[in-house]
Amino acid sequence: MKKKRLLIIIGVVILVAVIVILNLSQRDAGEEVEVALVKRGNITSKVSASGQLRAKAQVDVSAETIARVRKILCKEGDFVTKGQLVIELDDVQANAARQLALANFEQAEQDLQRAQKLLEKELISHESFERIQLNYKTSKASYEQAMDTFRKTKIYAPISGRIMKINVEEGETAVMGALNYGGTVMMTIADMSNVIAVVTIDETDVPDVQIGQVSEIVADALPDTTFPGVVIKVGLMPITSQLTTDKVTDFEVEIELGEFSPFLRPGMNVQTDITTHEKVDVLVIPIQASGKRKIDSKTAQTTFVVNDGKAQLAEITTGVSSDKDIEVVSGVEEGDTVIIGPYRVLSKLKDGQKVSFEVPEEDSISQNLRPPRGLFGRLRKRT
Structure with a gap:
């Protein structure tokens, strides 16, 4: 019995020793x-955005007079x-008004011609002639207005x-438009041979987006088709959205599609x-390797470089x-x-801390490991 208990104690001691040795070896390994x-x-640096399609040329056809729709000649x-x-x-009422205005105008024109002859013979006063002349001008204006209404x-x-x-x-x-009413929009005509995407981008992305930059556009209705596009306009005034508690400021960007569907x-x-930017044959590291830390009391862009089994904090200068x-x-080779x-x-x-790792493969760059925004700052939008 004592022998059995002794064996158990020895086994426990050996197990504890193994655990301690393993921990010490791991700690020593870093x-x-x-x-x-x-x-x-x-x-390649890209800015992602969402929006809606519009025809570059699209017109709402509105009524310019009050009248009943007699015939629609298209569908x-x-x-x-x-x-x-x-x-x-x-056009019944408009035509009647036009005919009446025409008759009044023709009569006023005849009266003016007669008055001019009488004035030359000094058979009427200048005051009478001016009244007849004013009536002619008024009749002419009424006729032109009636003609305009008829044409409409x-x-x-x-x-x-x-x-x-339609x-x-x-x-x-x-009904025609008034001061606070745009009138009846009877139909909308669009030139669909020239389509644009109107998207919104965050204010922080505005400095990077410029006219002439290329883009790739995917419609939600056609998820398997990508349309090429070119930026043709970057809004100058912001669109402020207050759909959330946080005030979000966006800007409109217009992109012309290069292909029609x-x-x-x-x-x-x-x-x-x-x-927004493209660089060829430059030094690159995975974005999660870069972060802001304090070096000599100043905040700098940094990365940890492994040297002799230790992590060395290196200040780097980054680009795209x-x-x-x-x-x-600069900062790494x-x-x-x-x-x-x-x-x-x-x-x-920490700077100088021991580390252990597996040797990376040649294609290990750009592993999909991304830290939260808090440590490494704002990340670019997806590529």
């Missing part, structure tokens, strides 16, 4: 980290050319394009990536960044080993 090699490569989806008659309004009973297409929407029916009364429609939701990688202008994680270790790592 903190286990993940690393990557500093390599040369290409890097939704039809292609019309500029100047084509698309809607006829009831015929609605012509202001641009060439496709009928996207908002009235035959027999319905169309008959499946695209105004109002479709789209996602886009705007290429993508979601995965960041350009390093090609072939250096930098620490990229794990985050729980990297966030507490």
Whole structure:
């Protein structure tokens, strides 16, 4: 019995000794980290945005007089050319007013001609002549106004394009616009051969987005198709959204699509990536290897470089960044080993601390390991 108890005690002592030895060996080996090699490569910085499609040329056709819709000469989806008659309004009243105004104008014109002859013979006074002359001018203006109203009973297409929407029916009364009312929008015509994406970007991205930059656009309705585009306008005034408790300031950007698809429609939701910077054959490291830390009482962009089994804090100068990688202008050399994680270790790592790691493979750059924004600052949008 005593022998058995002795064996148990000896076994426990051996187990404890093994655990202690393992802990000491691990501690001596250093903190286990993940690393990557500093390599040369290409890097592209992009700004992601979302918005909607619009026709570059789109017009709402509104009524310019009050009249009943007599005939609609087209249907939704039809292609019309500029100047084509698309809607006829009831012109009975307008025509009657025109005829009456014409008769009054012709009579006033005859009266003026007669008065001019009488004035030359001094058979009427200048005051009488001026009254007749004023009546002529008034009648002429009334006739021109009546003619204008009559012409407005015929609605012509202001641009060439496709009928996207018809908002009235035959027999319905169309109303012209007033000071606080835009009038009846009878139809919408859009030139769908030239489509733009109107997207919003965060104010912090505005300095990077410029006219002429290329982009890739994907419509939610066509997720497997990518359309090329070019930035044609960057808004100067912000669009302030207060949909959340935080005030968000965005700017509108217009992107012209380089290809046409008959499946695209105004109002479709789209996602886009705007290429803002491109660098070729530069030093790059995974973005999670770069972070801001204090060096000599100042905050600097840094990375941990492994040297003789220790993590050495190095100040670096960075350039263009993508979601995965960041350009390093100075501070490291090609072939250096930098620490990229794990985050729980990297966030507490000290300069000169011992580390252990597996030798990275040649293609280990750009591993999908990203820290929270808190330590390493704001990351670029996806590439």
